[in-house]
Amino acid sequence: MNTAAIRAQISRAQEHEAETKQLAQHLAKQLPHLHAAIELPDTDKNVVMTRFVSAYIEQVPDLLDAANAVAREAGIESQIKPVLKIAEQYFAQPLPLLDGHPGLEGLLDEAYLAHRLVEEVNDLYIKHLGQPLIPLDMTVANLIAHQLIGEAFANQLDEAVHHALDEMLNDESFAVESVDAYRERLTSPETGAAWSRWPCLSKQLGVGLNL
Template identity: 45%
Template sequence: MRISELRERVRTAREDEGSTEALRQWLDRKLPELHRTIRMRDEAGNTLFNFIQAYIERVPDILEAAQSVANHAKMRPQLIPVLKVAEDFFLQPSATPESDRGLLVLLDEAYLAHRLVEEVNDRYVNHGGESLIPMSNTKANVIVYELLGEEYANQLDAAVDEAVKGLLPEEVFESPAFLAYKAGIDEQARQDMWRRWPNMAEELGVGLSWRDNP
């Protein structure tokens, strides 16, 4: 996988002269539209800005970690093609308005990558395997879904569903490789592998929580 290219794309986007201003202005417009179940600590604009930065910038780390898990679980032939779709989502030229700059250009692609990893994770769990990734990015994805807007986010979700269905058909979960993976899950080894990214979940959820009573 082209992890170094992913990191370079993030670096280039972040160093774009108008990156910070474009992202802050976009978030300022979106902030009043966030669902009432989503709240933030003081300085909501800064909290949301930091969250989105982390959400985008962690894509290379998440894909690299998922690749490590695939190798460890001896599921590389089954998982790497799916992860490469997420990689391609992130590296593809963006069809965003010219006014979008820097990191904002990568938000759509980051959502696609995060959602694809989430879907793969869920399918493995639903078929009796352990969670491939010992973190949940569901809350982060819901928040970005809200920011992108229901209609557009649903289009992105449809692209994710199509990719996963094509690359992870039901037969994969009946294969000898998957059955061997289920039988040989080593929880401690998997957790040890993920200690390389000890703050990932926290960074993805910076300052965001659910209200108890919507």
């Protein structure tokens, strides 16, 4: 995994944002039109939402590194790594439909793809192992990002994620002996402690969803 390149790309986008405030301006226009279910503090809404988007993007390389490490421990790195490489490629070689979206505003699209990819892999882990790949609940954060990106475009990105997974992961990916041994380790206290550093991103940043 070449997450160092992703980190450098994010750093450049953050510098771009510091100079242009492009994301903040974009979000300021969107805030009045966000779904009523998205809860923000009464003050500094734009600051909070900008911070949320920045953190959502920043989390991607850590998430990919962690997912790769856990898959390696489970003995199914060969099955999971190609999927994670797709998330990496979203940054290195953005899909054509992402053209024309510079800075952090643009990386929100790539980050959404990466987070949704891991979320879908998590669902597969839960199905086959009874535990997620990474016990990080990104559902709320992804729903908020979906709203910020826009329903129609976000649905296109979701479709791209489903297409990638359908071609690369199936039930046979989890039908290896090492998975059975790993299933037992998933429930250990040590495993729980290792993942305790992944709090709910949206709660951490003061953004919620009232469903």
